[in-house]
Amino acid sequence: xxxxxxxxxxxxxxxxxxxxxxxxxxxxxxxxxxxxxxxxxxxxxxxxxxxxxxxxxxxxxxxxxxxxxxxxxxxxxxxxxxxxxxxxxxxxxxxxxxxxxxxxxxxxxxxxxxxxxxxxxxxxxxxxxxxxxxxxxxxxxxxxxxxxxxxxxxxxxxxxxxxxxxxxxxxxxxxxxxxxxxxxxxxxxxxxxxxxxxxxxxxxxxxxxxxxxxxxxxxxxxxxxxxxxxxxxxxxxxxxxxxxxxxxxxxxxxxxxxxxxxxxx
Amino acid sequence: xxxxxxxxxxxxxxxxxxxxxxxxxxxxxxxxxxxxxxxxxxxxxxxxxxxxxxxxxxxxxxxxxxxxxxxxxxxxxxxxxxxxxxxxxxxxxxxxxxxxxxxxxxxxxxxxxxxxxxxxxxxxxxxxxxxxxxxxxxxxxxxxxxxxxxxxxxxxxxxxxxxxxxxxxxxxxxxxxxxxxxxxxxxxxxxxxxxxxxxxxxxxxxxxxxxxxxxxxxxxxxxxxxxxxxxxxxxxxxxxxxxxxxxxxxxxxxxxxxxxxxxxx
Numbered sequence: 068x069x070x071x072x073x074x075x076x077x078x079x080x081x082x083x084x085x086x087x088x089x090x091x092x093x094x095x096x097x098x099x100x101x102x103x104x105x106x107x108x109x110x111x112x113x114x115x116x117x118x119x120x121x122x123x124x125x126x127x128x129x130x131x132x133x134x135x136x137x138x139x140x141x142x143x144x145x146x147x148x149x150x151x152x153x154x155x156x157x158x159x160x161x162x163x164x165x166x167x168x169x170x171x172x173x174x175x176x177x178x179x180x181x182x183x184x185x186x187x188x189x190x191x192x193x194x195x196x197x198x199x200x201x202x203x204x205x206x207x208x209x210x211x212x213x214x215x216x217x218x219x220x221x222x223x224x225x226x227x228x229x230x231x232x233x234x235x236x237x238x239x240x241x242x243x244x245x246x247x248x249x250x251x252x253x254x255x256x257x258x259x260x261x262x263x264x265x266x267x268x269x270x271x272x273x274x275x276x277x278x279x280x281x282x283x284x285x286x287x288x289x290x291x292x293x294x295x296x297x298x299x300x301x302x303x304x305x306x307x308x309x310x311x312x313x314x315x316x317x318x319x320x321x322x323x324x325x326x327x328x329x330x331x332x
Numbered sequence: 333x334x335x336x337x338x339x340x341x342x343x344x345x346x347x348x349x350x351x352x353x354x355x356x357x358x359x360x361x362x363x364x365x366x367x368x369x370x371x372x373x374x375x376x377x378x379x380x381x382x383x384x385x386x387x388x389x390x391x392x393x394x395x396x397x398x399x400x401x402x403x404x405x406x407x408x409x410x411x412x413x414x415x416x417x418x419x420x421x422x423x424x425x426x427x428x429x430x431x432x433x434x435x436x437x438x439x440x441x442x443x444x445x446x447x448x449x450x451x452x453x454x455x456x457x458x459x460x461x462x463x464x465x466x467x468x469x470x471x472x473x474x475x476x477x478x479x480x481x482x483x484x485x486x487x488x489x490x491x492x493x494x495x496x497x498x499x500x501x502x503x504x505x506x507x508x509x510x511x512x513x514x515x516x517x518x519x520x521x522x523x524x525x526x527x528x529x530x531x532x533x534x535x536x537x538x539x540x541x542x543x544x545x546x547x548x549x550x551x552x553x554x555x556x557x558x559x560x561x562x563x564x565x566x567x568x569x570x571x572x573x574x575x576x577x578x579x580x581x582x583x584x585x586x587x588x589x590x591x592x593x594x595x596x597x
Contacts, residue, residue: 077381078394113378113439116342129343131431132486132530166396168446170511171436174378178439204497221397225571229584232469232562232572238586239507241499246435265397297497306490307497319494320585321503 068287070094071158073104075165075176082264082272083219087164089276090217093283102154106175112147113178119145136186144185151183155209160286161253163243164217166264170239180247189251197305203250205296210252213286216240217259217279224262236260241321245294254291256282293326301326333552335359336423338369340430340441347529347537348484352429354541355482358548367419371440377412378443384410401451409450416448420474425551426518428508429482431529435504445512454516462570468515470561475517478551481505482524482544489527501525506586510559519556521547558591566591 072091076083094101104111117123120134122143138144144152155161165176172180184190189209193202202210218240220227227236236258237244244255259282261275282289295301301313309323337356341348359366369376382388385399387408403409409417420426430441437445449455454474458467467475483505485492492501501523502509509520524547526540547554560566566578574588 077379077396080393081395107379107381113443114342114372115433115438116372128345130346131342131433168380168396169442169449169515170507171442173380174439174443174446177434177436177442178378181433181439184434223570223572225573228571228573230574230579230588232567232574232589233511234506234586234589235584238503239511242435242504242507246498246504250434302497305488306493307488308490308493309495309497314495319500320587321499322585323495324497324499 068099068160069158070099070101070160070162070286071104071154072101072162072164073106073176073179075106075163075173075179077107079108082261082267083164083166085272086217086219086261086276086279089279090162090164090283093280094286097284102158104151104154104179106179109147111175111179112182113175115178115181119148119182121145132186132191136191139185139187148182148185151179152185152188155183159212161209161212161214161248162217163214165219167218167220167239170233172243184247184251192251200297200305200307202252203297204245205249205252205294206298207250207252212253213256213291214248214253215256215258215282215286216243217282219261219264221265222262224260227260227262238321244292245321245324249292249294255294256286256289256291295324295326333425334365334367334423335425335427335551336367336369336419337427337429338371338441338444340371340428340438340444342372344373347526347532348429348431350537351482351484351526351541351544354544355427355429355548358545359551362549367423369416369419369444371444374412376440376444377447378440380443380446384413384447386410397451397456401456404450404452413447413450416444417450417453420448424477426474426477426479426513427482428479430484432483432485432504435498437508449512449516457516465562465570465572467517468562469510470514470517470559471563472515472517477518478521478556479513479518480521480523480547480551481508482547484526484529486530487527489525492525492527503586509557510586510589514557514559520559521551521554521556560589560591 074087091101115131117129120138123134165172192207195201225231226233229235240258248255314323339352356366380396382394385403388399430437457472460466490496491498494500505523513520579588
């Protein structure tokens, strides 16, 4: 397989750096081709701003969505963004590795998403009408590819459990797994999460490393999270509400968007 | 009241800019003191990196949590971060305004959180033991203050409804409202959200502006989201699981962390 590994930690000599090395070594041992976007090492620019759109008139009003659409259509995105898009199109599997900071991605990785996931590439794809709401959530440019998160968290696993005070980890990661990865078409694998990483020692590292190696060995075969595709009939158009008969009447929450009892994640 | 208004959009002549002006005008008309952190205009640095910790040894391993703790303890955070902390301590109400990009904050605002919410200030506060898990989720440095999000979204409101395909807006914002604002002590107001903002015209603007003015007039009196305080007896220590008797046995999801039937948000 062809794998793009996006890494977002500022210190290569960190636990994150060590886990990245473990993952990449295992991927290469399996014969995969691996390309790496090391956002800190590459000096990735985090902010969406006018500089991202050199063809924008200097005194023009900057509307990010419109600017993104025009730049993608006219091939005038900046070179760093174009290079990432090329890698995403090349890869059949995307891995994002990051520490969970304040229950979300570090800013630099959010900035990678904000800038690379252009209009016409990752959103605004396909026909939008009252009959069909575009190619998204299971369809889109990146359909047929797989994606997976590798996450470290400082807190205890219990605190991220279904009744834990932080909220369930799968719900905390839903905006990323469903909203960022499934949206442009990826099939999303259950995340790899390591907890209490601030307390790690050598003895604690090896079992986690082995668990990560196992996930790298099973990238192609691990069942993906069974999100409901937008255009598979489960949602009303154009309100995009889940059909009433597909859940208990008072059910709510992200888990509604999982397809049936066999749902992973 | 004293209000810190943090604004995270790159274009002042945007709908976000117009809504910001509406909000601030109304706040001033009500006699409040307002300070503004305009992250793009201020050239805010988004990435947590070594440059944030000038006292770190040049060849030392950079561990963000440890570096943050040491810099806060020794008053060696960078001046831009210190200035924001001073504003947060000064204000009794915090407002964060941003466009929802990929179901989360823009990178520049996430970077404001990542950098300003230092260890010892916003986390790592209070006694941590098997008996007590620090001052967080309702207690902490910023307890007694109020916070509120002002958010714009490109999508339809129905798509963010309880059964909408994007997931419910309150769940999408939970990692921010609960995980970033309630965590260091803020009482969190229900968010102001404007939808379909890419289609706005003059006629569409005024009702939204008036709804925002009303929220600004009622900052002090709007009931806050009734999250459960960590140390109020609802959670087991140290697992921080919600006590079994406090919900249906199979209940899960973020709504568990709301306190009872009167819960807003």
